[in-house]
Amino acid sequence: MQDHLDILSRAVDHWTNKDRPVSSAITAPELEKILNVSLSEKGCSPEELERAIHDYLNYSPDVSRPDFFKLLYSGVNTPALLGDWITSLTNATMHTYQVGPVSTLMELELIRQWNQLIGFQDGEGVMVSGGSQANLIGMMLARHHAVPDSKTKGLQGKTLVAYVSDQAHYSNQRSVNVLGIGTDNLVAVESDQEGRIKPSALEAEIEKSLAQGHIPFYIGLTAGTTVLGAYDPVKPCSEIAKKHNIWVHIDGAWGAPVLFSEKHRHLIADCHLVDSFAWDAHKLMNVPLTAAVVLVNHTGALRACTSGGGGEYLFHQDANAQYNLGERSIQCGRRADALKVWLSWKAIGNQGFAKKIDYLQDIKTRCVEMVQQNDSFEMLAPAAYLNVLFRYVPKTSMSEDEIGELNKAICKTMVAEGGAYIDYANYKGKYGIRLILANEQITPEHLEKLLNECERYGNQFDDA
Ligand SMILES: Cc1ncc(COP(=O)(O)O)c(C=O)c1O
Structure with missing residues (x-):
């Protein structure tokens, strides 16, 4: 050793x-x-x-460096890293209290805290492998809610329909596939210019499904879309859901941590109205992968939906039975991800995460100002959260495709020549440079250097 x-x-x-x-x-x-x-x-x-x-x-x-702008996490959370190492040292698994006693209590405390931040009155939850699995479980709960015997009998010829915005994460496709809903029955509802689902379009799609004799069962809202960082409006969508008894899930894998901040929590106003919620601690909270949770506003729903199948050899009905988190999970062996999240939360408290959000939102605002003050650039959409999507605007006349290629070339060349790690993304048919401002070490000087480099490469390719 x-x-x-x-x-x-x-x-x-x-x-x-x-x-x-x-x-x-x-x-x-x-x-x-x-x-x-x-x-x-x-x-x-x-x-x-x-x-x-x-x-x-x-x-x-x-990924710890401030010039790593590519992914939804950057920086290093040292108490969490320490927790990750200790987790491997003990190699506990989370199916029963017996084998993960302290991590079980920590996971339950984290779930209480997360539910409190969201405002779920009847909250429960379980940690999962990531936002993709949290979204899958959210949809599985919705299927169980709409067709309770689907667990035992399958869908029996019923057509269930799920709705997410056209900006939602691709994990929704995976979920309808895994759950036997079918990818044709996932509706990508039109979003507005700011990348938020249009409630009127959602309602129209639901009416269309009903007219076809289908069963609308799931509305998946996103709090912080992957490309743009947009927040879907919760209240109007949950009112529509209520009319039709549809389960509402929020995918907050990326954008949920704004709930720590008094100043920015309004971005997910009314999130307590929904049924389930995905939150990744391995994105903005910077806990080493993997660390995520699905939270549910109906105590007992997870167990009702996931349990069964001959687990009696493991889940004994003893004094600790209520603490066996494996009975509300689709996993058997499950890493004790709670420790690293708990240690970092303990170390900096809610205020530490709030400070991070507030600082990064200020940096984002500064970045947007710098982009807007430079004639060589334009924003492709407003930046509600920490995604800044902009592009270099050539002085010479170019087609939309050529402008897209030029912006892709800026990103590829910068990475190839050892500069900052940036990437491009497509938003409503236009390619731009997508910056993710997730690292507290980013300063205005880093942004200035980065934008100067983008302009330099852009001018170079524009003249070529
Ligand atoms: C909005 C959103 N939801 C879900 C996911 C998937 O999360 P994970 O990678 O933790 O499975 C992502 C990943 O980027 C995301 O941006």
Whole structure:
């Protein structure tokens, strides 16, 4: 064990004391030629293992850096990292209290806190592998609500229809596929210019389904869409849902942490009105992957929907039976993700997360101002949250496709030349540069440098 701890300690030094670009732009075929990842009959020495670890680190993008603008998380949450290591040390699993006693109590406390932030009066929940699974469970609960015997008998020829906005995450497609709803029965409802679902369009789609004899069963709202960071309006959609007895779920995988902030929680106003809620701690809260939860405003619903199937060998009816979280989960073995979330929440408190949100919203506002004050750029849509989607506007006349290609080239070249890690995205037919401002270490100087670089590459390709 000590040998491996020494390797770990040197790996941490190697990772934190490096001087290299935020990411390596190497392609998979090139990397395959450089690295030997083959396994063999015979084992190897600890030195060989350490070399492999260094290779692993050298070719991994450094998501902790303020010039990593690509994904929905950036930075490092050290109490959570510590928790991740301790979790592996104990290697507990979360199906029963017996094997994860402290992590069970921590998970229950986290669930209480999350429910309180949302305002669920009758809240329960369970930690899951990510927002995708949280959305899947939300839809599974909705199916159970609409057709309770679907658990035992299947859909029996009924056509159930789910509604999300045309900006919703692709995990919704996966959910209708897994649950036997069918991808044709997932309706992408039109969104407005700010990327929010249009309640009138939602209502019209529901009426259309009803006229066809189908069963509308699920409305999936998004709090913080992936590309734009838009927040769907909760109240009008939940009123529509109420009329038709439809389950409403909020996908807050990315945008839920605004609930920590007094100043910005209005973005998900009325979220207590819905039935279930997805929240990723491995995005803005920066807990190492994976850490997420599905929260439900109907105590007992998770167990009613997921339990059964011969788990008696595991779930004994003893004094701890109420604490066996596995009975409300679709997983058996489940990593004790609660510890790392709990440690970081304990370390900085609700106020620590609120401070982060408030700081990053200020940085976002500054970034938008810089974009708007520069004639070389234009915003593609307003930035409600921490996604800034803008593009370089060429001086020469170009088609929409050519402008898109130019903006993609800015991102690709910046990464290839060892600059900031940025990416492009398409919003309503236009390609732009998508910045995610998730790292508290980002300063106005970082933004200035980044935008200067975008302009420099843009001018270069514009003149070419
Ligand atoms: C809005 C939204 N929902 C769900 C997901 C999926 O979350 P996960 O990657 O944790 O499965 C994402 C991922 O980016 C997302 O942006």
